Amino acid sequence: MRPFLEEAKAVLAELVALPTVSAEGRALEAGAAKVAELLEGLGLRAELHGGYGPTVVYAEGGKGEKALLFYNHYDVQPPDPLELWESDPFTLTERDGAWYGRGTHDDKGELVARLVALRLFRERHGFLPWVKFVVEGEEEVGSPHLADYVRDQRERLRAEAVVWEAGGVDAQGRPYLYAGLKGIVALELRVRTAAFDLHSSYGAVMENPIYRLSRAIASLRDEEGRVLIPGFYDRVRPLSPTEMEVLAEIPDEAEALKAAFGVRDFLGGARNLEFNQRLFAEPCVNINGFHSGYGGPGSKTVLPAEAFAKLDFRLVPDQDPEEIPELLKRHLEAQGFHDVEVVVLEKGEHPARSDLTHPFVGLARRALEEAFGQKAVVYPNMAGSGPMHPFLHHLKAPAVGLGVGYPGSRVHSPNEHIRIQDFERGTLALLRLLELYFLGR
Structure with a gap:
């Protein structure tokens, strides 16, 4: 196992051990403090911002003429039903080439991958690039205060592009990125x-x-x-020609997802472009x-x-x-x-979709393809939701999600996990994106 994987496992174990369940208000202050500690350990200046629900961790540092903003969250879903877990949800457990525990994918594993990628960048190039982090503690309950936070702090958060919280590989192992929610x-x-x-x-x-x-x-x-x-x-909003083209290029995963999910079929028997358009658009x-x-x-x-x-x-x-x-x-x-x-029940979230023709989307795609050695899949937006809209609206910057999960990660379910091979390749893809963005090579 590569040295950075051992480091990542140790850090992830610390984060998973904190039961930061926002729906129950558990361990949120401890979670924010730990995230701030990890960001400061990387060499960034971290601040704990109150007044917007659970503490928002903001961090900034590094060198460069342009900034890259990372969005993550430290809260997790409740572990219930506990009887379906094969190991303690708040104890990181390694088995069968994967790390198990609540938050290993959503979203603590993704945060750790970013910390490790930045550390690898500094080791390889001798400096830390100019990055910013916003790590909130109520994404799993709909981020009811984040839009106000981004609006009020928009000048501090200003960046040329945003790396969103998660991503990974599809059911066939192809790397993917998404530009909206x-x-x-x-x-x-x-x-x-x-x-x-x-x-x-x-x-x-x-x-x-x-x-x-x-x-x-x-x-x-x-x-x-x-x-x-x-x-x-x-x-x-009608789909643009570029968005339709991207949807048509998405591989048909209907049969693979049927098997993974254990379902008989999809509504209307949707396949190919119809399946992609209905699911994502x-x-x-x-x-x-x-x-x-x-x-x-x-x-x-x-x-x-x-x-x-x-x-x-x-x-x-x-x-x-x-x-x-x-x-x-x-x-x-x-x-x-x-x-x-x-x-x-909750304050709603607006939909968000970045401009797929923006150069940063192309850089992210190139980084994935170079790290994985195969063509990346681009989604105009994911089928799920999240608080991306205020970032696009107030910062006028594109947001792209890429990360370390896979469809079987069991996000929000018992036995949540990430495969170590996906974490490794996803981290190296993040490193490559940092190099393309900050060094131009």
């Missing part, structure tokens, strides 16, 4: 039909909230996944959970008094997350569901 708004639908749970015999004359809510949910999309809410697609609605009534062993003859469902909408440029709940309310009322309450 979908937006998101998370909601809850609630229905109450009685003051308390009733005997199920009243089902002959009483409305059941499960039936009521299931009908409301069924009205939101068709069998192929297209959203049926009037006005939902009105703001969707079209909005959608998803039901996260449906809760009501009795779910224990055996039978309980009850008519529930209430039911609720959680859902999220993934958005693309130029949809507005603040408009979507209003469109949803109007749709439900028009369909006769006046009794369905719509509750916004």
